[in-house]
Amino acid sequence: MNVGRRVRVPAPLALPAVAAAVIALIPAFYLATQAFARGAGNVWDEIFQSRTWDLIVRSTWLTAVVTAASIVVGTVGAWVTTRVALPGRAVLLVLFALPLAIPSYLSAFAWISWQPGLEGFWGAVIVLTCACYPYVMLPVAAALRGLDSTQEDVARSLGRTQRQVMWGLVLPQVRPSITAGGLLVALYVLSDFGAVAAMRYETFTWVIYGAYRAGFNPSRAAILSLVLVAAALILVTLESRARGRAGAVRIGSGVGRNRRNTASPRAVVGAVVASLSIIGVGLGVPVVSVISWLGRETQRSVPWADVRGAILDSFLIGLLTAIATILVALPVGIAASRYRSRFSSAVERSTYVTHALPGIVIAISVVYAGIRLLRPWYQKLPLLVLGQLLIFLPLAVAAIRNSIEQSSARIEEAAKSLGAGTMATIRRVTVPLALPGIGAAAALTMLNAMKELPTTLLLRPTGWETLATSIWKYSTVSDYSAVGPYALTLMIVTAVPTAIVTSLTVLRVSRPSSAGRQG
Amino acid sequence: MKCPRIVRFAGLAMAGSLLVVACGNDNAEPSAQTTKPTAGATITVYSGRSEKLIAPVLADFTAKTGIEVDLRAGDSGEMAALLVTEGDASPADLFFSQDAGALGAVESAELLATLPQETLDMVDPAYRSQDGRWVATSGRMRVLVYNPGLTSEADLPASVDDLLDAKWKGRIGFAPTNASWQSFVTALRVLRGEDAARAWLEGFAANDPIAYEKNGVVRDAVNSGEVAVGLVNHYYLYEKILAEGQDAVKAKNHYFRNGDPGSLVNVAGVGILRSSKNVAAAQALVDYLLSKDGQTYFAEKIFEYPVASGVAQYDELPSLADIAPPSIDLSDLSSIEATQELLSDVGLLTK
Numbered sequence: 001m002n003v004g005r006r007v008r009v010p011a012p013l014a015l016p017a018v019a020a021a022v023i024a025l026i027p028a029f030y031l032a033t034q035a036f037a038r039g040a041g042n043v044w045d046e047i048f049q050s051r052t053w054d055l056i057v058r059s060t061w062l063t064a065v066v067t068a069a070s071i072v073v074g075t076v077g078a079w080v081t082t083r084v085a086l087p088g089r090a091v092l093l094v095l096f097a098l099p100l101a102i103p104s105y106l107s108a109f110a111w112i113s114w115q116p117g118l119e120g121f122w123g124a125v126i127v128l129t130c131a132c133y134p135y136v137m138l139p140v141a142a143a144l145r146g147l148d149s150t151q152e153d154v155a156r157s158l159g160r161t162q163r164q165v166m167w168g169l170v171l172p173q174v175r176p177s178i179t180a181g182g183l184l185v186a187l188y189v190l191s192d193f194g195a196v197a198a199m200r201y202e203t204f205t206w207v208i209y210g211a212y213r214a215g216f217n218p219s220r221a222a223i224l225s226l227v228l229v230a231a232a233l234i235l236v237t238l239e240s241r242a243r244g245r246a247g248a249v250r251i252g253s254g255v256g257r258n259r260r261n262t263a264s265p266r267a268v269v270g271a272v273v274a275s276l277s278i279i280g281v282g283l284g285v286p287v288v289s290v291i292s293w294l295g296r297e298t299q300r301s302v303p304w305a306d307v308r309g310a311i312l313d314s315f316l317i318g319l320l321t322a323i324a325t326i327l328v329a330l331p332v333g334i335a336a337s338r339y340r341s342r343f344s345s346a347v348e349r350s351t352y353v354t355h356a357l358p359g360i361v362i363a364i365s366v367v368y369a370g371i372r373l374l375r376p377w378y379q380k381l382p383l384l385v386l387g388q389l390l391i392f393l394p395l396a397v398a399a400i401r402n403s404i405e406q407s408s409a410r411i412e413e414a415a416k417s418l419g420a421g422t423m424a425t426i427r428r429v430t431v432p433l434a435l436p437g438i439g440a441a442a443a444l445t446m447l448n449a450m451k452e453l454p455t456t457l458l459l460r461p462t463g464w465e466t467l468a469t470s471i472w473k474y475s476t477v478s479d480y481s482a483v484g485p486y487a488l489t490l491m492i493v494t495a496v497p498t499a500i501v502t503s504l505t506v507l508r509v510s511r512p513s514s515a516g517r518q519g
Numbered sequence: 520m521k522c523p524r525i526v527r528f529a530g531l532a533m534a535g536s537l538l539v540v541a542c543g544n545d546n547a548e549p550s551a552q553t554t555k556p557t558a559g560a561t562i563t564v565y566s567g568r569s570e571k572l573i574a575p576v577l578a579d580f581t582a583k584t585g586i587e588v589d590l591r592a593g594d595s596g597e598m599a600a601l602l603v604t605e606g607d608a609s610p611a612d613l614f615f616s617q618d619a620g621a622l623g624a625v626e627s628a629e630l631l632a633t634l635p636q637e638t639l640d641m642v643d644p645a646y647r648s649q650d651g652r653w654v655a656t657s658g659r660m661r662v663l664v665y666n667p668g669l670t671s672e673a674d675l676p677a678s679v680d681d682l683l684d685a686k687w688k689g690r691i692g693f694a695p696t697n698a699s700w701q702s703f704v705t706a707l708r709v710l711r712g713e714d715a716a717r718a719w720l721e722g723f724a725a726n727d728p729i730a731y732e733k734n735g736v737v738r739d740a741v742n743s744g745e746v747a748v749g750l751v752n753h754y755y756l757y758e759k760i761l762a763e764g765q766d767a768v769k770a771k772n773h774y775f776r777n778g779d780p781g782s783l784v785n786v787a788g789v790g791i792l793r794s795s796k797n798v799a800a801a802q803a804l805v806d807y808l809l810s811k812d813g814q815t816y817f818a819e820k821i822f823e824y825p826v827a828s829g830v831a832q833y834d835e836l837p838s839l840a841d842i843a844p845p846s847i848d849l850s851d852l853s854s855i856e857a858t859q860e861l862l863s864d865v866g867l868l869t870k
Binding site for chain 2: 051109112116119120121197198199200201202206210211212213214215216217218221360364367368371372375378379457458462463473474476477478479
């Protein structure tokens with residue numbers, strides 16, 4: 001039938017997808033109107049300064065190195081946890097994913113309080129790679145797990161070496177997962193300020209924050225932010241080229257038998273070393289640092305009531321953001337995976353653009369739109385949720401798309417051939433197939449919303465304190481023993497959604513055979 | 520739950536924001552002089568000062584006047600950008616800023632109301648807006664914190680220029696991203712001109728100063744003997760003594776005198792939003808912060824320089840008259856972006 005060919009998106013799916021794209025572009029609309037308010041000449045003057053170009057080069061370099069490093073670490077992590085016979089691989093996978101639970105501003109500070117000499121480019125690379133590689137690892141591990149292993153057996157039986165099978169057969173099949181994860185990493189690095197500020201590595205976001213904090217000039221910040229929007233468009237386009245069309249739709253589901261673990265003893269040793277380094281660097285350093293802050297001052301008691309309140313506020317914000325984000329992301333994810341067309345890919349791409357913008361730019365754009373149009377909700381939960389949704393939408397779209405692409409399109413064809421309409425098929429087949437992806441997307445959005453800082457600071461309802469804002473409140477006055485309990489709690493609390501994301505993304509992937517059965 | 524509504528409102532938001540683009544926002548001027556009985560009122564304060572520093576004085580204000588305060592704390596610059604973006608629709612009644620620059624920005628966006636002359640007269644003209652739209656509430660001075668075990672008092676520099684001497688090579692700590700350090704560099708540019716400021720910074724950079732993340736970390740490095748001296752604000756030393764006891768703290772403050780840029784005084788201050796519908800209650804807070812009680816809090820609890828009501832500075836501090844800090848128009852300190860560019864250029868801001 002239509003599988004793999006360009007098809008029309010049915011209207012009941014297209015409308016909410018377009019609505020999602022329009023919502024996702026709120027910040028871009030705001031930036032354009034702000035930037036051009038004083039004429040195009042002003043825009044060129046601000047952008048065409050030598051310093052701007054220097055910073056674009058520095059940001060590009062950092063983005064390239066972190067993305068490459070995340071792809072390597074993420075792919076190695078995925079391979080170790082799916083292809084090497086190590087005991088407790090599921091636990092290992094969750095441990096590998098746990099750096100997701102640590103905000104980059106926190107881990108950057110943990111690193112420099114331990115190794116001040118790391119400040120600069122390589123410090124930023126380490127912190128950002130640790131924060132980002134799970135976005136590559138999770139989809140790649142899912143793809144590796146879902147691969148049809150008979151192909152590899154056939155290749156080997158025809159005399160290919162393990163290495164040839166890896167590079168010639170396996171990697172090409174997981175390439176779409178690698179590039180999709182790499183895109184999210186690259187966009188995040190462009191948007192980051194917390195880590196590069198702590199590491200004192202000057203990037204493009206420095207001048208944007210400088211325009212707010214030192215220049216008090218939102219319109220200059222808007223102009224500079226347009227550069228990031230342009231960079232995001234370029235990256236999204238590059239990725240869609242690199243992803244190609246191959247492998248986007250799985251037609252058959254292969255044979256569901258236990259895969260032989262083919263790794264040699266040498267590979268097992270390599271895997272153990274790689275695992276220990278990944279966990280030590282990504283998880284060990286920040287966790288040990290935070291615990292050492294706790295121990296710094298023993299006589300002061302922890303304000304448990306405040307910590308509990310902060311957990312509750314974080315949880316509620318995370319939950320509402322997750323629900324809202326899924327509702328907006330679902331139609332985009334379905335359209336992008338099952339109805340591939342120029343239209344659906346344009347809609348999908350438009351949800352990614354905002355991910356390259358620093359939180360403060362998104363917060364200010366929500367302030368601008370909110371105070372004029374949604375005054376009753378201003379500084380209330382709905383606008384905070386909107387701000388968070390704008391940031392995390394692409395993470396949810398990617399998780400949903402990835403999950404649907406892991407399932408066989410044949411089941412939908414069967415439903416249609418049995419007389420189910422397009423929408424009935426989506427409702428009764430595609431959405432249930434996407435459930436693990438939806439769950440993963442919800443948990444991912446939730447954990448990110450719980451640790452998000454700049455947008456929360458500006459948009460939160462008066463009097464609300466999340467774990468992240470509490471960390472900020474005490475770290476601005478350098479009171480690290482007070483930061484400790486909140487930082488540790490944040491890592492513990494967000495570890496739960498991290499484990500959920502991991503298990504839904506990877507462990508639920510049906511090892512071939514009938515859909516819905518767990519591997 | 521609320522989810523479908525969220526989707527709907529977000530869609531509306533988009534449609535609406537296009538409308539805004541087309542129509543512009545209406546500029547209805549609210550009556551700034553509305554007077555309400557103040558007790559029982561609630562005012563919204565946007566603060567660039569950290570909640571931890573000002574919560575006690577605000578609580579005291581509420582206890583004495585019955586006026587509740589909703590506090591929204593953040594970075595001063597971000598709060599100023601927030602106010603400028605909100606415009607006349609801002610829910611804020613009062614802006615409490617960590618420095619004069621952010622107040623100046625909100626003032627030039629024509630968002631601040633003129634303060635009564637009696638209020639302005641409480642504060643030295645050097646520490647308030649020339650247009651009468653904001654006043655300082657307290658001051659802080661740049662100092663050199665030193666470790667007496669590593670340098671004798673006689674060797675301490677009389678001017679920041681003496682810090683360029685080779686004997687300080689590798690022995691000075693500073694916090695390159697700190698706003699007060701950047702204000703000092705801005706003052707250097709204003710007082711001596713761009714070329715002289717660049718020359719000083721190049722000499723400073725050549726002396727291999729050690730960069731730390733924050734002023735508090737610089738102070739700790741001096742106290743532990745990691746570096747001999749550090750450029751910080753005056754009160755960091757007293758915070759440490761308060762937290763750890765005099766016996767635990769070896770470090771001392773050294774003051775630059777006679778108009779040296781090294782003893783720049785910067786201020787925190789307040790302004791009332793023109794769009795406020797609680798002007799009387801907001802004014803009550805301004806009056807309270809400048810009153811004997813408010814000023815005593817700043818002087819005694821957070822060791823800042825008081826600016827009004829005849830309150831004296833903390834015992835251990837020299838008087839401002841004794842120091843004779845450089846005289847500078849605080850509104851000239853707003854060009855911090857240019858300072859950051861210069862610092863970045865001479866290699867002192869970033870790696």
